Amino acid sequence: MMPIYKLENLKKVYDERTVLDIEDLKIQEGEIIGLVGPNGSGKSTLLRILALLEKPTEGDIYFRGEMAVFEENKHRKHVTMLLQNPFLLKRTVFENIAYGLRMRGQVNRLTEKVYDALNMVGLDPGNFSGRKWYQLSGGEAQRVALASRLVLRPKVILLDEPTASVDTASGHIIQNAVLKARDMWGSTLVIVTHDLAWIYGVAERILSLFRGKLIKEVPENILAGDWRPYGKGLSALRLSDGQFVIGAGSLSPDSVAILDPEDVIIGLEKPAIDSALNSLRGTIIEMSLENGTGQVLVKVKVADRLFTSVVTGCSAENLRLRPGTAVFLHFKASAIKWMRLS
């Protein structure tokens, strides 16, 4: 099947600083992609490029098999993006939602389409369609912003932290509405969110970005910091509570230490230690079921850092893991990998 997006050797450079560097990425039509990574990792830049709003400095991007056009809206009219902070045009709710259709000249059954979109985001058309942009709460404004995109029945919906600045109820409605759009029209969803429990639950694929690079299609633990030689070819990172993370090899200035969550084993007790084995004391703060795999992603706070581990549903049940449970994270020093950033 032809992917809806194909990115090849894509680079984005701002002021001689590479903020995005993706060798190869394909996104299939109708796929739900979660995009995760720390602040400044290039998530929003990637979204703007996928939205065809910003041209990459180098590389090619294909949209449904054709070289993507940035200057015109030939491809862009099939893609829409919802920004983090709700932004509405200075018009009524009805006119905000109708805007995209009017720009396309699709004014047939306009009222019906606008009302359907309002219903999709849980807003009563009779009550809301005549309201002015300043007569809405933050959550309502974001739902109207989403409705103005859903009404276009886009091939791709890009969401940049869509629920970060809204109340919980609106957040749930927004999440459900985009999933419904995907079910109804097969829209491809690319979602940047900090709501990991939700995104791991619904996404078919998670892309993890760090300093502009795709690390691997699972969430990695990134252990940036002051790594120091620890003897015998080992390096150590001292955490704020005095515990050490031990890694095999040494960190070069242009590398960062990463740890695959699948290499991290969770236990309730501290085992006999040898110098190559890490055993970090921490507390579970979040657990979420990974979509389709039956695996559970466990987020553990160790000192001031978060570690992610993957366990099977069975193990989670046997160990009676719950948020708040004190646990030990075990991993070999050789599990620490050094990833070059340049």
Add this chain to the structure above:
Amino acid sequence: MDYILEGIIGAFQLLLSGHEETYSAVATTLKVSTLSITACLLVGIPLGFLLGYRDFPGKRAIRAVVDTLLALPTVVVGLLVYAFITRRGPLGEMGLLFTIRGIAIGQFILALPIVVSLTASAVEELDPKLGLTLKTLGATKRQVALSSLWEGRYSVMVSAVTAYGRVISEVGASMMLGGNIKWHTRTITTAIALETGKGQFSMGIALGLVLLTLAFAVNTTVSVLRRRA
């Protein structure tokens, strides 16, 4: 002090009795200001939009010139336009001197920098998310530009109303280009200047009250629009 009180009482009598000469000056003011502001908006809004929306070489220099022209003295405008439309001037044959159209040209030149500068500022101050939002809704370049102007409409209206305020209250250009001819080119401001000089306080105060009412309406409109913008 009695003459002030008498003047105020007389002013109300003039206004309430529909004194023709007073209302002629009001009508002339409204006529000439409508003419000048309409022409000014037709030219100034597109120019201001281009100045605020597009990037081009020399944009900063043009902006600096336009901003400087905001403080253009009315008598200097009067002098310059006079030089062009006087019988000996390059446009002398058009017979514009001492006509409403002559005053309107002067007022147009006075108001144009206001409309251009404030419209440009209005467009520049639009939320950067606006362009992004319009593009994500599938608007073409032209649609983005037109929708941006529409989104800044309240600020653009502020520029129009501010320019109108300047036009109705100026006296120098109207006096020099209109000649303050009774029943013909006498505006509120030129009439006030003349009647006060003649010691006719009542008519001066009456016209002053009309001008103040207009200024109040203008300012109220500006403040309402600013809240919307």
